[in-house]
Amino acid sequence: MEPQLSFAHMGLDGRLLQAIAELGWAKPTLIQEKAIPLALEGKDLLARARTGSGKTAAYAIPLIQHLLQVKMSPLVMEQAVRGLVLVPTKELGQQVLQMIRQLTAYCSRDVRVADVSGQVDMSAQRPILMEKPDVVVGTPSRVLAHLQGHSLSLRHSLEVLVLDEADLLFSFGFEEDLKNLLCHFPKIYQSFLMSATFSEEVQALKELVLHNPVTLKLRESQLPEAAQLCQYQIRCAGEEDKFLLLYALLKLGLVPGKAILFVNTVERGYRLKLFLEQFSIPACVLNSELPVQSRCHIISQFNRGFYDYIVATDEQGLAEPAVRAKRRKGAKTEKGKDPEYGVARGIDFQNVATIINFDPPPSVESYIHRAGRTARADNPGTALTFVTHPECPLLAEIEEALAGENTEPVLRPYQFRMEEVEGLRYRCRDAMRSVTKQAIKEARLREIKEELLNSEKLKTYFEDNPHDLRLLRHDRPLHPAIVKPHLRNVPEYLVPPTLRAIAQPLLNKRKRRKHLAPSSSRPRGGFQARGGRNPLRSFQYMGRRPRRPASKGRTS
CATH class of the missing domain: 3.40.50.300 (P-loop containing nucleotide triphosphate hydrolases)
Structure with a gap:
């Protein structure tokens, strides 16, 4: 049996490790142990893991690590939106924002994040986006609205795209929004698709946004064991x-x-x-x-x-299914x-x-x-x-x-x-x-x-x-x-x-x-x-x- 890989042996920035330690995470979960090293190598990921398994941190940690490395490069001078996290619900957007802020507690000046999924007037979000946060979190419809309103630009800056709870994005009625979003992305970027199930919707998204992805289908039950x-x-x-x-x-x-x-x-x-x-x-x-x-x-x-x-x-x-089709x-x-x-x-x-x-x-x-x-x-x-x-x-x-x-x-x-x-x-x-x-x-x-x-x-x-x-x-x-x-x-x-x-x-x-x-x-x-x-x-x-x-x- 292979020994479990710890966070300290993943080559992460010290500030990121400090935040992980403060959160009390002694060791990575199975999805984190498998996904983070692959993501750090620059590979596209299609990952399925049960709910509550730590999927959010599995993509947030390599995303933050990537941004910190970019900021240390002397060739990068311009501030830009380099990470985009698409979520199906506003509540999940708030949760992702909180998680990224916790992980960037010791590097908040270097990695800034903004959530535009909230049901507030778009004009109130424009000043935040004009400052070009490093990561933008939002629902596909709200992100598309900002792109069409020219308060957000991703064509020349996007480097990492995350689709969280990917199997819900189509079923919640975001299919057309996602297809329209692709027109605003560059040709090359790293993508993560995180999902609890591999549905037809996830397969369709895989064809749209992933390039030769590594598929992680963890051998675990859909729910915790009977002892838990x-x-x-x-x-x-x-x-x-x-x-x-x-x-x-x-x-x-x-x-x-x-x-x-x-x-x-x-x-x-x-x-x-x-x-x-x-x-x-x-x-x-x-x-x-x-x-x-x-x-x-x-x-x-x-x-x-x-x-x-x-x-x-x-x-x-x-x-x-018929109702979802209407949506x-x-x-x-x-x-x-x-x-x-x-x-x-x-x-x-x-x-x-x-x-x-x-x-x-x-x-x-x-x-x-x-x-x-x-x-x-x-x-x-x-x-x-x-x-x-x-x-x-x-x-x-x-x-x-x-x-x-x-x-x-x-x-x-x-x-x-x-x-x-x-x-x-x-x-x-x-x-x-x-x-x-x-x-x-x-x-x-x-x-x-x-x-x-x-x-x-x-x-x-x-x-x-x-x-x-x-x-x-x-x-x-x-x-x-x-x-x-x-x-x-x-x-x-x-x-x-x-x-x-x-x-x-x-x-x-x-x-x-x-x-x-x-x-x-x-x-x-x-x-x-x-x-x-x-x-x-x-x-x-x-x-x-x-x-x-x-x-x-x-x-x-």
Whole structure:
């Protein structure tokens, strides 16, 4: 077995190595170990690696190294845009910008980067581009608009082109933009295509922008191993059981740490947020109707630990091939929605302990990218998928695709004894009745109005007062539905006897904190109960095993 190549042995600039060390990266990931040396040799790359594997750094490090070497050459005197990173979404553009800034922390005067993917007026970005930053990050449509508006020129300066999440660039409707962009590029430049899948779109892009590329198709599973990522399915008798189980999981503290709750529509997301508000469980929503500044701020605050729960709408995964074809031809999306929104792909949600598919994903790819929001790097994670009987065929397709030659089930059954949480059902029904269609409509309008206002603040006031950003929260109650005070707490008599030893009801924050490990010893993936026990993993799935008598407690 070949020894792993370290960052120190890649011939990187000392300032770049210093930034890598400050980020705490002890050794490169598999994609970084394979891609960086090839990129430093000047080769074009077509790389496929699973989500959360470190693809952004795999192209950012050689890009920065190239620019630093160019700057040291006495023949190069003129400042120019030499690197271009194309991304499918504005949120990913912000993430790439942050990553490059972190890696250039000790050479920021020599390598400057600008993100033009944001939904701001182009005239506000022109002065930034006139200074000719070394790297420009943006969506294909925004970069093309700047090229056509003569505020950006790449014909004689571009040296490195990166297409991040390349398989999404066509499916998000950027095919024509990409073809038009090629007319503004020089004949010779180095290209990197980074993707989680090798789809038809990626093959088409390969023909367009790569020249004799090295293909890196790493032999790794599409998701982390079972020791790192526990995947469960929860069969529900109906929609009411979904809400009941989620209420029990969250209110009894059985989901430790931070969680992302995935739904398939915007309306569904607000319904779920209002439902949780009935029990004083704060959560913020993330969907395509919100302004991009607010979306990026929500992700940033979530990563910093301000929020425990995000209700995320995964809309792009719903597009059928026919719908995608319309997008490619320039068809308009639903009014008020951002066509460049995507939450299940590319975005680096940090330290997510659990993802919950409240609505099952519409495809295998969507499941992979949702589950990839947790168990990133070396952190453990859990993926729970709620499924009703009509949704079982879809789940079977996902299981079959993930299983491969493995005979063991990938999504193990995670069955509650429903009779144990039956005492909470009347509370669940009470809350569901309060979340009417009118309440959802009012919540949706109020949220958009408030986030538009917040977006303007983020763009102006908070640029000069960054410390005030922490005062702006996105998980505050919307309150169009009447919140009943008696639903706030869970009386002890309603906590199932078999759960009382491990449940940590959210009715007393101070009491709960005493049962948590000190912050310095908590795992990065989220909270754990005293003694290192993870409540979610304290249950073992029952599958087809015969049930034990209730008096013997939970299964073990």
